[in-house]
Amino acid sequence: MAETAGIPEHHQATQNEKLVIAASSLGTVFEWYDFYLYGLLATIISAKFFSGVNETTAFIFALAAFAAGFAVRPFGALFFGRIGDLVGRKNTFLVTMAIMGLSTFTVGLLPSYASIGVAAPVILVALRLAQGLALGGEYGGAATYVAEHAPNNKRGLYTSWIQTTATLGLFAALLVVIGTRWIIGEAAFADWGWRVPFLISIVLLGVSMWIRLQLNESPVFKKMKEEGTTSKAPLTEAFGRWPNLRLVLIALFGAVVGQAVVWYTGQFYALFFLEKTLKVDGWTTNILIAIALAIGTPFFVFFGWLSDKIGRKPIILTGCAIAAASYFPLFGLLTEAANPALAHAQRTAPVSVTADPAECSFQFDPIGGNKFDRSSCDIAKAFLAKQGVAYRNIEAPAGTSAVVQVGARQVPAYDPRKDPLKESAVLAVGIADFQDSAKAALAEAGYPAKADPARINQPLVVAVLTALVLLVTMVYGPIAAMLVELFPSRIRYTSMSLPYHIGNGWFGGFLPATAFAMVAATGDIYYGLWYPVVAALVTLVLGLFLLPETYKRSIDD
Numbered sequence: 001m002a003e004t005a006g007i008p009e010h011h012q013a014t015q016n017e018k019l020v021i022a023a024s025s026l027g028t029v030f031e032w033y034d035f036y037l038y039g040l041l042a043t044i045i046s047a048k049f050f051s052g053v054n055e056t057t058a059f060i061f062a063l064a065a066f067a068a069g070f071a072v073r074p075f076g077a078l079f080f081g082r083i084g085d086l087v088g089r090k091n092t093f094l095v096t097m098a099i100m101g102l103s104t105f106t107v108g109l110l111p112s113y114a115s116i117g118v119a120a121p122v123i124l125v126a127l128r129l130a131q132g133l134a135l136g137g138e139y140g141g142a143a144t145y146v147a148e149h150a151p152n153n154k155r156g157l158y159t160s161w162i163q164t165t166a167t168l169g170l171f172a173a174l175l176v177v178i179g180t181r182w183i184i185g186e187a188a189f190a191d192w193g194w195r196v197p198f199l200i201s202i203v204l205l206g207v208s209m210w211i212r213l214q215l216n217e218s219p220v221f222k223k224m225k226e227e228g229t230t231s232k233a234p235l236t237e238a239f240g241r242w243p244n245l246r247l248v249l250i251a252l253f254g255a256v257v258g259q260a261v262v263w264y265t266g267q268f269y270a271l272f273f274l275e276k277t278l279k280v281d282g283w284t285t286n287i288l289i290a291i292a293l294a295i296g297t298p299f300f301v302f303f304g305w306l307s308d309k310i311g312r313k314p315i316i317l318t319g320c321a322i323a324a325a326s327y328f329p330l331f332g333l334l335t336e337a338a339n340p341a342l343a344h345a346q347r348t349a350p351v352s353v354t355a356d357p358a359e360c361s362f363q364f365d366p367i368g369g370n371k372f373d374r375s376s377c378d379i380a381k382a383f384l385a386k387q388g389v390a391y392r393n394i395e396a397p398a399g400t401s402a403v404v405q406v407g408a409r410q411v412p413a414y415d416p417r418k419d420p421l422k423e424s425a426v427l428a429v430g431i432a433d434f435q436d437s438a439k440a441a442l443a444e445a446g447y448p449a450k451a452d453p454a455r456i457n458q459p460l461v462v463a464v465l466t467a468l469v470l471l472v473t474m475v476y477g478p479i480a481a482m483l484v485e486l487f488p489s490r491i492r493y494t495s496m497s498l499p500y501h502i503g504n505g506w507f508g509g510f511l512p513a514t515a516f517a518m519v520a521a522t523g524d525i526y527y528g529l530w531y532p533v534v535a536a537l538v539t540l541v542l543g544l545f546l547l548p549e550t551y552k553r554s555i556d557d
Contacts, residue, residue: 020149023211024142025161025168030097030201030208032169033176037104037197038069038128039268039512040170040177043275043282044194048112049121065125069132070509076136077497082235084141084493092493093141094212099134101205103127108198132505140497145215147484152554153308159480160304167297167472170267174290176200181283237491239498247486248499254547255313255482256503258320258539259475261532264508265327266468267293269528272512273331274461277388277525278339280451291462296469303477311551312482317543319474320536326471327529330464335525337460339451349407349445351391353380353523356400360393362521373416373431376402380413383435384523389447391523406441485550492555507535 038045046062076096084092107127113120143162150158176197184193239245267289274285307315336343355377373379380402384391396402402413414430443449479500487495515528 020215021146021158021161023215024146025165026208026211028138028142028162028165029169029172030101030204032166033172033201033204036166036170036173037177037201038065038107040173040271040286041194041197042272044190045124047190048114048194049110049124050113061121064513065121065128067510067513068125069128069135070505072129072132073136073501073505073509074498076133077140077501078136078235078494079133080137081140081494081497084137084144084497085491093138093145094209096134096137096141097205097208097212100131100138101201101208103130103134104198104201105205108195108201136497136501136505139500140493143480144484144493144496147481147555148489152552155484155555156304156307156312156478156481156551157301158304159484160301160307160477162480163304163473163476164297164300166263166476167267167293167300167469171290171293171297173197174286174293178283178286178290181286186283235494244487244491244495248495250542250546250548251483251486251496252499252503254539254543255316255479256499256539257507258323258536258543259316259479260503260508261511261535262319262323262475263472263504264511265323265529265532266472269512269515269532270331270334270465270468272516273334273525274338276516277519278335278342278451279388279448280338280456281453284451284453284456288458288461288465292465292469295462295466296473299470299473300477303473304481307478307481307551311549312478312485313543313547313549315478316475316482317540317547319471320540320543322474323471324533324536324540326467327533328526330467331526331529334461334464337457337464339448340455340457341446341448341452345442345446345448346390349447351384351389351442352394352405353377353384353391353402354394354396354400354405355380355402355413356396356398357393358398359402373427375417376413376415379416379431379434380404380438381523383438385520387439387442387447388525389442390525393523404438404441406438406447407445409441409444411438411441482550485553485555486548489555 042062045065046058049065050058050061080092080096083095104127107124110123110127111120139162142165143159146162147155147159180193180196181189184196237244239248271285271289274280274288275282280288303315335346357377359375360377360381361375373382381391384404391404401415401418404411404413411434414427414434416427416430419427419430483496483500484492511531515531518528518531519525521527
């Protein structure tokens with residue numbers, strides 16, 4: 001047997017495959033760490049950078065800025081995907097990593113709204129856009145690179161390691177956030193310590209760049225380069241010709257959209273729901289999510305391996321079906337386990353707002369100028385939204401002042417139209433009096449201001465969160481292998497990147513902000529779940545009839 005430097009040839013090949021997987025995965029873990037730090041710290045960031053608007057709008061703004069990074073991911077996919085198909089996989093994802101790392105480090109240095117005013121959120125959003133562009137080029141490169149090194153019968157297994165990177169990146173970010181909170185304390189963390197996880201990323205950037213520099217170019221790309229068969233116009237070939245564009249659309253709506261909403265519901269919406277709606281403190285939320293991720297993450301590799309045996313399609317679509325059927329009961333169970341006092345109060349003393357619909361605003365102001373203090377309905381609903389209290393809407397005759405009912409107790413909302421003075425100081429007093437009365441009514445009915453840590457059923461919370469993560473692993477574990485196998489190698493980087501990042505960037509990334517806006521508009525804390533349920537069902541139906549099975553295909557063509 002031929003040997004190189006004393007290492008048998010088959011052993012050397014194994015080591016090279018392990019280096020490819022490890023280097024590609026570690027680099028992608030770092031990029032996801034950067035990207036998800038913002039999501040983990042959304043509550044603090046809303047206070048630091050969007051403090052010029054009311055609290056509910058500030059939080060949705062923070063989620064929207066989180067989503068802004070996702071919004072530009074398809075453009076990053078087009079730009080860097082084209083470069084990856086023209087000049088190679090390796091150099092492209094070195095560039096994306098550098099952009100991501102430097103943008104994250106800069107967030108850690110950015111002055112707050114209190115220091116530089118509106119420039120702070122503007123710069124923050126610009127940095128999020130840079131991150132999104134970089135991530136748009138990263139995933140397709142890493143997945144394509146690993147897949148093109150993998151044996152045909154192990155492509156699902158090999159690429160599933162790339163699929164673990166998003167969760168491992170989130171897990172790493174959680175550990176750094178938890179560790180920093182523990183070392184310096186919650187007060188210092190909220191004041192300045194939240195910057196530390198962003199600043200640490202510069203070290204991770206250096207390590208990840210060094211590891212990736214050890215890699216060679218993909219063998220499939222090198223072969224195409226040597227034979228002169230690389231694409232001269234990847235964008236035109238990928239999207240300007242109907243046969244390939246049809247595949248892109250099928251991949252998007254028949255696989256990726258469902259995968260995306262299941263992923264972001266299971267890992268991000270669940271986190272925001274615990275902290276914002278159920279009022280579990282940030283420390284406890286992070287710990288519980290981290291435990292669930294640690295339990296669930298190995299299943300990415302399991303479902304990747306299983307997809308090599310039975311196919312990609314049945315696993316992905318089964319995950320979508322279970323998610324659509326289980327989200328409402330799972331999130332209901334999460335409420336019972338994480339904040340039993342809130343769940344009990346909602347059953348025994350339901351809240352309703354009786355008001356004239358004509359004077360009720362949508363409880364999200366994208367401009368930031370509405371303080372929701374011009375009508376009794378707005379004043380009542382803004383208060384309940386801020387408290388995270390679910391309520392039912394009851395229509396009242398025109399001109400009627402709003403009334404909040406908590407169980408059997410009624411609290412008339414302050415009505416500015418019926419105040420003869422209409423002076424700002426008087427309005428403020430009237431609103432404050434109503435809020436004090438409403439808080440007393442809620443407290444009397446058992447609505448808690450915060451979740452009681454002693455009453456949280458932590459094993460049950462972890463079980464629910466783990467179930468949500470397992471659904472993520474079902475839909476996400478096989479998706480990279482499927483996307484790689486759907487498209488020809490000469491335009492693979494471009495073709496697979498766009499549907500992946502439209503699905504995950506737009507349908508997934510906008511899920512938290514959209515779902516919370518739906519909740520704020522209706523008063524139903526579970527109403528936002530209709531977003532992922534409907535999207536998962538659409539993917540299930542289209543995928544069943546249109547999505548081809550790919551797991552036995554060769555990708556060397």
